[in-house]
Amino acid sequence: xxxxxxxxxxxxxxxxxxxxxxxxxxxxxxxxxxxxxxxxxxxxxxxxxxxxxxxxxxxxxxxxxxxxxxxxxxxxxxxxxxxxxxxxxxxxxxxxxxxxxxxxxxxxxxxxxxxxxxxxxxxxxxxxxxxxxxxxxxxxxxxxxxxxxxxxxxxxxxxxxxxxxxxxxxxxxxxxxxxxxxxxxxxxxxxxxxxxxxxxxxxxxxxxxxxxxxxxxxxxxxxxxxxxxxxxxxxxxxxxxxxxxxxxxxxxxxxxxxxxxxxxxxxxxxxxxxxxxxxxxxxxxxxxxxxxxxxxxxxxxxxxxxxxxxxxxxxxxxxxxxxxxxxxxxxxxxxxxxxxxxxxxxxxxxxxxxxxxxxxxxxx
Amino acid sequence: xxxxxxxxxxxxxxxxxxxxxxxxxxxxxxxxxxxxxxxxxxxxxxxxxxxxxxxxxxxxxxxxxxxxxxxxxxxxxxxxxxxxxxxxxxxxxxxxxxxxxxxxxxxxxxxxxxxxxxxxxxxxxxxxxxxxxxxxxxxxxxxxxxxxxxxxxxxxxxxxxxxxxxxxxxxxxxxxxxxxxxxxxxxxxxxxxxxxxxxxxxxxxxxxxxxxxxxxxxxxxxxxxxxxxxxxxxxxxxxxxxxxxxxxxxxxxxxxxxxxxxxxxxxxxxxxxxxxxxxxxxxxxxxxxxxxxxxxxxxxxxxxxxxxxxxxxxxxxxxxxxxxxxxxxxx
Numbered sequence: 001x002x003x004x005x006x007x008x009x010x011x012x013x014x015x016x017x018x019x020x021x022x023x024x025x026x027x028x029x030x031x032x033x034x035x036x037x038x039x040x041x042x043x044x045x046x047x048x049x050x051x052x053x054x055x056x057x058x059x060x061x062x063x064x065x066x067x068x069x070x071x072x073x074x075x076x077x078x079x080x081x082x083x084x085x086x087x088x089x090x091x092x093x094x095x096x097x098x099x100x101x102x103x104x105x106x107x108x109x110x111x112x113x114x115x116x117x118x119x120x121x122x123x124x125x126x127x128x129x130x131x132x133x134x135x136x137x138x139x140x141x142x143x144x145x146x147x148x149x150x151x152x153x154x155x156x157x158x159x160x161x162x163x164x165x166x167x168x169x170x171x172x173x174x175x176x177x178x179x180x181x182x183x184x185x186x187x188x189x190x191x192x193x194x195x196x197x198x199x200x201x202x203x204x205x206x207x208x209x210x211x212x213x214x215x216x217x218x219x220x221x222x223x224x225x226x227x228x229x230x231x232x233x234x235x236x237x238x239x240x241x242x243x244x245x246x247x248x249x250x251x252x253x254x255x256x257x258x259x260x261x262x263x264x265x266x267x268x269x270x271x272x273x274x275x276x277x278x279x280x281x282x283x284x285x286x287x288x289x290x291x292x293x294x295x296x297x298x299x300x301x302x303x304x305x306x307x308x309x310x311x312x313x314x315x316x317x318x319x320x321x322x323x324x325x326x327x328x329x330x331x332x333x334x335x336x337x338x339x340x341x342x343x344x345x346x347x348x349x350x351x352x353x354x355x356x357x358x359x360x361x362x363x364x
Numbered sequence: 365x366x367x368x369x370x371x372x373x374x375x376x377x378x379x380x381x382x383x384x385x386x387x388x389x390x391x392x393x394x395x396x397x398x399x400x401x402x403x404x405x406x407x408x409x410x411x412x413x414x415x416x417x418x419x420x421x422x423x424x425x426x427x428x429x430x431x432x433x434x435x436x437x438x439x440x441x442x443x444x445x446x447x448x449x450x451x452x453x454x455x456x457x458x459x460x461x462x463x464x465x466x467x468x469x470x471x472x473x474x475x476x477x478x479x480x481x482x483x484x485x486x487x488x489x490x491x492x493x494x495x496x497x498x499x500x501x502x503x504x505x506x507x508x509x510x511x512x513x514x515x516x517x518x519x520x521x522x523x524x525x526x527x528x529x530x531x532x533x534x535x536x537x538x539x540x541x542x543x544x545x546x547x548x549x550x551x552x553x554x555x556x557x558x559x560x561x562x563x564x565x566x567x568x569x570x571x572x573x574x575x576x577x578x579x580x581x582x583x584x585x586x587x588x589x590x591x592x593x594x595x596x597x598x599x600x601x602x603x604x605x606x607x608x609x610x611x612x613x614x615x616x617x618x619x620x621x622x623x624x625x626x627x628x629x630x631x632x633x634x635x636x637x638x639x640x641x642x643x644x645x646x647x648x649x650x651x652x653x654x655x656x657x658x659x660x661x662x663x664x665x666x667x668x669x670x671x672x673x674x675x676x677x678x679x680x681x682x683x684x685x686x687x688x689x690x691x692x693x694x695x
Contacts, residue, residue: 052442056435156548156549159549160548160549161548169453169454169476169518169519169520170453170454170456170457171548171549171550172430172457175457198465199438199441199442199465201435268431272431272434273431273434275457277430277431278430278549278550279429279430279431280430280431282429282431282432317432317435317439320425321423321425321436321439321440322423
């Protein structure tokens, strides 16, 4: 018997956590002498008040959907993949190679090809920590986070010494050709008569991310492999008894996870920058952890919380542009949301559970 | 997600709030930060000077990562800022993409050339200014060994180093110039610890004057030079005040003037290509109360004579970026 109704678990707890984070953020903003109401208004109008704002919010949300799903899949196998950042960086390298060195005839083929290569690169980057965990018992948290640093160093090297065009001072690859340009929401919505901001970077990869949410849902709850992953996550010994190989599940779950993180690059590298720059991931791999935690590792939850974090990112950028609230403080606000929705989940959950139990007793 | 819904409701109410202040000029600082005591701070100084004189305000943002360049440019352009000034060569690619989308907005890029009808490109002859401080370094050095600490290893910084080495060798042909770069990525603009280590390494090789052309990294170079009791040379802004009596001089690159002029000219500015050199006061060396005891009259006379020759075209300082090579220094 559940201790509280399902709706309380999926709606009430995130909501209360968010409100707590909002109250604390408001106090912080008050503390530096700014007006929290005006700040919230600016965030909302900047992130959701125009198609331009929506375009950026959805662009960030697309990134977070991929990295959130990556973390969620690994969570189901009780693996904590902190390496989404590095896997997404390597995915970017895969996209750059696909877009620069293959003469694609059309963007649809290029998108497919780039996504495959991005997923392969991301998965390969996750494979080594996964193997070390499965075979050697090296803790996946430690190894994946160390692989983030290696990925960043690899990209430094590649961008400075290998892929930088002759005569360029900027450590970035050349621009991709026009044929691999992904249609933005502006170009997608114009034919059906909806005018969307031309400047915003949200693009067709948003649809790929939504499709990925559906596919992950199918995988986890509608396939045998998904069942095995969940069974392994619930109890390793139980899974072993049922004939599920821990090595196999660890490897497969991490490969899928790394592949999803790598796929983020079709949004930020192929869709937005159209070239590979340093630090292209902008911390999205880490935000993915919060997104998965808040979305309770369910693809639909990931979808919603990715949009929330997209809003926080874009709203935060607006605050930095138009107010004297320093950028660091915006990071503090984002961190508070992560802290309350992710790490301090139990702080809200326990009293709520007690409350529901006593309510039920009262009724019985 | 009812939280989202309530936010959506609020969005409709306040949708027209942002972007009210149109036609304000905007300033975008590069990685390294607005208060790097050097390049970006010079740009900030120019913007501040304009704001004080006119009593008007300007928009500004400090970049946090490479990926933000295009968003920052577009956001200011969308909001109607005009002109938009960006400090740093790394904006060239993003600006090349953005400029055509906002034909009525004027953009100013410093340190790089972007060929578009609404862009003003301002470049400096850093080789000339570096030549002058190189001469001072050679005259002040007792060990006949001088150092150079660059930021990111790019042709632009090699241009500084090459001009500096030519200036040193013009005074003392037998002198030794040690040149080191901090790194190969933009992080090298803001790594004072590494700058300090490189300075110590150069001191151990006998250098007693070190020239830092490294943005925020230079703070570490100047600090270490002062701690170890040798002389240093600042860059871009006048950095003489940082360690009075320890900073020999600063190679002035009048980024502040470039920003000030752009803001003053406003949306009707002339676009195109501008070169700032010794001849038009774009680069030079700093002399003030802080370093007056270090620069003797003979030193000043020699450097001023060279400056006059450069200005008249009689003396040509080699430009590394013209042919990607330096006759007097190998990297």
